[in-house]
Amino acid sequence: MEQNPQPRSEARNQNPQDRANNVPYVTPTELEACRRDPAWESRQGISDRVVCRECAASVRTPMGGKKGHLWVRHRISVADYRAAYPSARLYSFRLIAQVQGCEVGELIRRTAERYVTPEELNECRHDPAWEKLCNLTDVIVCRQCGAKIRSALCGGTHHLSQHGWSLKEYLAHYPGAPWRTAAVADAQRRTAARLRADLEHKKRATVASVRWQKNNPEKVKKIQAKYRARPENKKKALALNRNHRARIRVLLQAAKRPVDWHKRPVAWRLIATELLLQDYLSNNELAQRLDSSNILRCPYESTWRASVESKGFAEFIRRIRSWIGRPGRIKGKTPARQTGVTP
Ligand SMILES: [Zn+2]
Ligand SMILES: [Zn+2]
Secondary structure, three states: OOOOOOOOOOOOOOOHHHHHOOOOEOOHHHHHHHHOOOOHHHHHOOOOOEEOOOOOEEEOOOOOOOOOHHHHHHOOOHHHHHHHOOOOOOOOHHHHHHHHOOOHHHHHHHHHHHEOOHHHHHHHHOOOOHHHHOOOOOOEEOOOOOEEEOOEOOOOOOHHHHHOOOHHHHHHHOOOOOOEOHHHHHHHHHHHHHHHHHHHHHHHHHHHHHHHHHHOHHHHHHHHHHHHHOHHHHHHHHHHHHHHHHHHHHHHHHOOOOOOHHHOOHHHHHHHHHHHOOOOOOHHHHHHHHHHHOOOOOOOOOOOHHHOOOHHHHHHHHHHHHHHOOOOOOOOOOOOOOOOOOO
16 A cells, blocks of 8 residues: 655745745655654754645745645645644754754754654555564554654544544555554553453442341441431431532523422413413413313313303413413503413
């Protein structure tokens, strides 16, 4: 599988401004080499410039950002650039050393060591067992950019996110390629085994505890009473109750329901729910709804509609309307909306 990016522009159209500024350009052979090697600058010992893999310009300024070379010259984002040239450098070693306060030479040396050569990358892309063959036990190679990774491609280091890939996508491109070192695999296997054992232990303990409680109800009652009698637990229970009541109050207010909602009979709450569903509902419409929903039997007549004119019904509904602040219509007037008005 050949994953080397195809050169995107062979011709080196030297930018007039770059020419005026004497920006050097690498040769076509060098351009080809550095497109295949993210560590090309470090292997060449170039400390104060970065080669643009797109146009071969060797620039001092940063590559990324709105004022960077990539955007100013090519109108391409860092993500697009690195999709074509995985892990290509964006900053010169000198700039990085200034920011990090480290030694340039050391930085260059470490970077060169961190990547396999393009030839090695080509070999390992074709061979999932390449690390084993080379006796590399403490690193694995990212088949996309050639970085030597000391832990895993995903997880803590998030190396694959640089390539915009998930582990699944990586393995689809490079089937069978290792994605974690043997040490990490070992540690992860041990952690998984420990978690499994813990879970088993907890399960067994729960089963034993439930069995014991079932066989010793008197002892359980004694323990619970002792627990509740402790002053700190009494306080906790009171606070919990208070919080619970406050939460219910907020929920009722949000649903525009009176705070004594749960103290009223079910019939009240069912009828009030119907009345609260819309701004105004006449007694006739309400009776129709109650009949069609068929969950509440009418105590006055055979159906709610038949009982609309009865005194008992009118009084019953008036009390509910008054309770939730949804009065009925007064003949000849617009529906009153707020306070308890007789229907
Ligand atoms: Zn360029
Ligand atoms: Zn990589």
